[in-house]
Amino acid sequence: xxxxxxxxxxxxxxxxxxxxTVYAPEKQENLWSYEVIQNxxxxxxxxxxxxxxxxxxxxxxxEIFLQFNTSKEGKPQIKEVLPEEQPAVIFGVRPCDAxxxxxxxxxxxxxxxxxxxxxxRNQTILVGLxxxxxxxxxxxxxxxxxxxxxxxxxxxxxxxxxxKYHIDSLTKKGEKLIKAAENLFKPxxxxxxxxxxxxxxxxxxxxxxxxxxxxxxxxxxxxMFESPFWDEEAMSCIRCxxxxxxxxxxxxxxxxxxxxxxxxxxxxxVRTWDTCQFPDFTMHSSxxxxxxxxxxxxxxxxxxxxxxxxxxxxxxxxxxxxxCISLCPMGIDIIxxxxxxxxxx
Amino acid sequence: xxxxxxIPKLAKIIKIKEEVSGxxxxxxxxxxxxxxxxxxxxxxxxxxxxxxGKGESMISISSSPLEKDFLQFSILKMGRVTSALxxxxxxxxxGIRGPYGNNFPIENWKGKNLIFIGxxxxxxxxxxxxxxxxxxxxxxxxxxxxxxxxxxKDLVFKEELEKLxxxxxxxLSVDVEEKDWKEYVGFVPQNVTDKKPSxxxxxxxxxxxxxxxxxVIKALEELGFKDKQIYTTVENKMKCGIGKCGRCxxxxxxxxxxxxxxxWAELKTLPQEY
Numbered sequence: 001x002x003x004x005x006x007x008x009x010x011x012x013x014x015x016x017x018x019x020x021t022v023y024a025p026e027k028q029e030n031l032w033s034y035e036v037i038q039n040x041x042x043x044x045x046x047x048x049x050x051x052x053x054x055x056x057x058x059x060x061x062x063e064i065f066l067q068f069n070t071s072k073e074g075k076p077q078i079k080e081v082l083p084e085e086q087p088a089v090i091f092g093v094r095p096c097d098a099x100x101x102x103x104x105x106x107x108x109x110x111x112x113x114x115x116x117x118x119x120x121r122n123q124t125i126l127v128g129l130x131x132x133x134x135x136x137x138x139x140x141x142x143x144x145x146x147x148x149x150x151x152x153x154x155x156x157x158x159x160x161x162x163x164k165y166h167i168d169s170l171t172k173k174g175e176k177l178i179k180a181a182e183n184l185f186k187p188x189x190x191x192x193x194x195x196x197x198x199x200x201x202x203x204x205x206x207x208x209x210x211x212x213x214x215x216x217x218x219x220x221x222x223x224m225f226e227s228p229f230w231d232e233e234a235m236s237c238i239r240c241x242x243x244x245x246x247x248x249x250x251x252x253x254x255x256x257x258x259x260x261x262x263x264x265x266x267x268x269x270v271r272t273w274d275t276c277q278f279p280d281f282t283m284h285s286s287x288x289x290x291x292x293x294x295x296x297x298x299x300x301x302x303x304x305x306x307x308x309x310x311x312x313x314x315x316x317x318x319x320x321x322x323x324c325i326s327l328c329p330m331g332i333d334i335i336x337x338x339x340x341x342x343x344x345x
Numbered sequence: 346x347x348x349x350x351x352i353p354k355l356a357k358i359i360k361i362k363e364e365v366s367g368x369x370x371x372x373x374x375x376x377x378x379x380x381x382x383x384x385x386x387x388x389x390x391x392x393x394x395x396x397x398g399k400g401e402s403m404i405s406i407s408s409s410p411l412e413k414d415f416l417q418f419s420i421l422k423m424g425r426v427t428s429a430l431x432x433x434x435x436x437x438x439x440g441i442r443g444p445y446g447n448n449f450p451i452e453n454w455k456g457k458n459l460i461f462i463g464x465x466x467x468x469x470x471x472x473x474x475x476x477x478x479x480x481x482x483x484x485x486x487x488x489x490x491x492x493x494x495x496x497x498k499d500l501v502f503k504e505e506l507e508k509l510x511x512x513x514x515x516x517l518s519v520d521v522e523e524k525d526w527k528e529y530v531g532f533v534p535q536n537v538t539d540k541k542p543s544x545x546x547x548x549x550x551x552x553x554x555x556x557x558x559x560x561v562i563k564a565l566e567e568l569g570f571k572d573k574q575i576y577t578t579v580e581n582k583m584k585c586g587i588g589k590c591g592r593c594x595x596x597x598x599x600x601x602x603x604x605x606x607x608x609w610a611e612l613k614t615l616p617q618e619y
Contacts, residue, residue, distance in 0.1 A: 065351050068397045076397050076438050080352050112350045112587055225616045252591030255351070255584045257400045267398050269351075274590070281592050282582050285424030288555070290581060290595075290619045300594075308597040 003167040003178065003185035004192055005158075010165065014040035016181035017089055020125070023057055024091040025050050034090060045092050045160070049135035049321065053097045053248030054090050058121050059104060062272045065116065065255065070265040081268070082119050089125045089177065096141045096319040098126050098153035100248030105153075106313055107251055116271070125173045128154040132203035138322030140335055143211040146319050148203035159196055166196045209322070211338045214306075220341050221307040225299070229344060233337055234294040236330040241275035243324035243332070244301065249317045252276060276300045302337060350587060353395045353440025355379040359415060361435055364501040370422045371466055371501055372431055373407070375415040379438065386410055387448035388474040389578060389606040393586050394418065394430065395440030402426035403583040403601070406444065407469040409476040416441070419469040419501055445586040446605050449474045449550065449576065458486035460542045462561050464533045464553025465494050468501050470578050470605075471552050479512060489542055493518030493533040497526055516540050534560035537568075544569040551577045555619065562609055572610035579604050579612070579619050595619050 005013060014022055014037070025047040026035040032050040034057060037043055064081045071077055105121065108114035131139070131148035141147060151157050155174035159166040166188060169175050178185055188196075211217070224230075244250040254274035259267040274281060277297050283289040291297050309317035318334070325333045360375040377383075386392070391405045402424065408417035422431045433439065451474060459478055463471045471490075478485050490513060494500045497519050509515050518529040518536040529536045534557065542549070549570060551561045558577050565575050581593035581600045588599035596616045598604060 070397075076355065076440070078352060078355070078397075078440065080349050082349075107589055110588070114589060115349050116351075225618075251589070253584070254590070255401060257398050259398050262398070265398055269400075274584075274592070276591065284580075284582055285427065296618065303596075304591075304594075308594065311597040 001169040001175065001178070002188040002193065003169065004161075004164050004188050005167050005185050006164045008163075009184045010045075011040040011043065013181045013184050014043060014091070017177065019087065021086055021088040022091065023054070023088060034092075037091075043091065045129060045158075047092065047135075049094055049097075049323070051323070051327070052246060053100060053321070053323070054093050054126070055097070055100060055104065055248050057088065057090060058101055058124050059108075059117060059251065060120075062270055063116055065269045065271055067268050068265070069267075076265070082115060085119055085123050087123045087125070088120075089127060091127045091129075093126045093128045093154065094131055094135060094321065095128055095148060095150040095152070095154070095157075096139075096146055096321040097248045098128050099141075099146050099150060099319045100153075100321070101126065102153040103249050103309075103313075103315065103317060103319070104251045106315075125155045125177060126153060127156045127158060127174075127177070130157065130159040130199065130203060132160065132199055133206050134203070134208075136322040136326055138209055138325040138333075138335070139207050139320060140209040140211060140322060141320035142204060142207050143209075143214055143335075144316045144318050144320045147200075148207065149200045159199055161192070161195055161199065166192060209335055211335055213342050214316075214338070217338055217341060218307045218310045220344070221303050224341060224344060225303075227344070229340070230295040230299040233332070233340075234298040237277075237294045237298060237332060238330055239277050239279070239294060239297070240329060241277040242327055242329070243334075244275040244277055245273060246323040246327055247318075248321055248323070249305070249319060250275070252281075276304070298332075302334070302341075305334075306338065350442070351585075353393070353401075353442040354382050354384075355438050356383075356416070356441045358433055358435055358437050358439060361433070364419060364503070365499050367498065369499065370431060371419060372422075373417060373419040373501070374430065374433075375408075375417050376439065376441065377415050378441070383416075384444055385413075386416070386444035388451055388477050389449040389470060390444040390446050391586075391601075391605065392416065392418070392441050392443030392445065393583075394426070395442075396426055396429040396433070397440065399426050399429040401440075401584070402430075403445070403580075403586065405470040405473070405578070405580075405605070407472040409473055409480060411477055411480050417472075419466065419472070421466045443586065445583075445601050447603065449606050451477060454478075454548050455484045456486060456546070458543070458545075458547040459488050460547055460549040461488075461490045461492070462533060462537060462549060462551040462553075463490070463492045464557040465499060466501065467551075467553030467557070468492055469552075471550060472502065474550060482512075486546060488513035489516070489540075490514065491516045491518075491533065491536055491540055491542070493520070493529070493536060495520045497523060532560070533557050534564045537561055537564040541568060544571070544574060547574060549575050551575065572613060573608055575609035576606065577609065577612065578606055581619060
């Protein structure tokens with residue numbers, strides 16, 4: 001269902017969504033971040049991209065799995081802590097970040113399903129925004145099967161058309177949001193649709209960076225496992241892990257216990273994001289480490305995204321947002337690496 | 346929603362046996378689920394053991410699936426969780442979730458000779474399949490165990506090994522010479538070469554440290570074993586047990602669900618990163 005909403009009416013729409021927790025990009029000390037919106041009049045969709053993807057809402061960096069304590073008789077007790085189910089709407093989701101959520105959906109949706117992930121995810125509505133212009137000079141969504149106006153994973157796609165938004169409702173969840181303030185929306189005219197197509201074509205042209213011949217990359221990587229190439233590429237890495245923490249598709253995690261009291265025993269078991277770029281991610285308690293150096297860990301990051309995930313799920317574990325390139329303190333560039341892989345003999 | 350996969354079930358420790366003392370101590374624990382919500386397992390599978398407040402650790406189940414009264418784990422004291430387990434006493438409650446991973450395809454091995462080759466604590470995963478084969482001895486051919494450790498003090502299941510001698514061929518070894526040791530002196534792969542198990546109608550099952558596995562496979566190949574006759578288990582650091590947390594992978598395989606049991610024919614096709 002295609003509709004038109006004037007920019008002036010946008011806050012009124014959000015005001016009608018009181019039963020939801022509303023998130024939108026907010027500028028905090030020069031960095032954009034998805035935050036809970038109290039005042040819809042202050043939502044500003046003229047943003048580039050956020051530092052952290054909206055994955056921080058569907059899959060928070062730290063979450064409690066269970067609480068435990070010991071009874072007076074010394075018997076341990078375990079209490080499951082599932083997140084409170086609260087419907088949420090995220091505005092201003094970039095198509096690459098929405099696609100990324102569909103990728104984690106597959107991992108956490110594979111049997112046995114992850115109950116913590118799904119109790120949040122089932123309640124989350126994603127309202128996307130077409131990227132025109134691209135939010136980063138390092139955007140490369142077109143190379144990995146996406147586009148600046150891709151609908152994949154979204155419930156609604158909004159497109160900025162000057163003084164109004166084109167609103168494409170894509171799912172039942174999306175319809176429900178529009179129904180909350182139906183009188184604010186007008187049907188899109190044939191002229192609007194033409195203008196939309198023009199914006200979409202232009203938005204694609206503005207994506208400048210590209211991974212070349214990506215279809216051959218998975219096989220090429222398979223042959224390059226033992227190559228000294230990885231030592232060279234990883235040379236400048238300072239193992240900060242930012243490439244994975246900021247990645248909208250990275251989902252690896254740790255499970256640890258946190259104590260609040262030792263006598264009586266009281267604490268929680270928590271899940272936190274983890275990264276394949278840290279040495280102790282794979283280090284056995286004996287000290288043996290299957291991925292003992294920066295080269296094997298960089299190789300793991302690239303191969304997981306462009307070989308292993310393709311073999312397991314028939315899709316790249318990368319949506320071309322460019323964050324790992326723009327925000328790497330050492331300038332490690334995944335596009336450059338893969339284009340070198342393509343030409344490697 | 347189905348049962349929450351991350352919530353451990355409570356289990357009582359009903360027996361603790363000190364197998365090895367000293368700097369690398371090993372204890373064997375028998376556990377029983379507190380409630381009737383336990384699970385049954387297959388040979389070669391693992392379980393995630395919890396000491397609340399310390400965390401979780403993946404341990405292979407050393408009891409046979411035919412043993413219905415308890416689960417058994419033999420644990421080398423190494424990290425935070427295994428150290429905490431070593432401090433527990435009989436009657437204490439721990440958490441267990443699982444079972445995880447694939448299993449030894451023992452149904453396909455009926456009628457074949459089985460050669461078990463273990464090093465150190467590597468006898469634990471073998472113990473489950475060895476005892477299952479022993480209990481159904483009529484289903485299998487000749488059973489042989491080749492097992493070694495650094496010193497005679499580091500051998501696990503010592504008393505059982507003595508009894509086992511009457512039921513199957515047992516060849517023990519220690520790495521370096523010691524007083525009163527009458528069996529083989531040398532590394533496990535050398536003992537394999539020395540004992541020359543025949544590859545005819547045989548399957549070999551090898552568990553132990555990665556370096557030992559590597560040389561045992563070489564020794565077996567020299568004796569004429571084909572890749573499909575060689576089975577081993579791979580271990581990696583694990584957190585979730587269900588192929589999601591991302592750390593135990595070898596290539597596209599997650600050892601916690603696609604492993605830990607591999608034939609050399611399969612393992613060979615994966616990146617050699619373990």
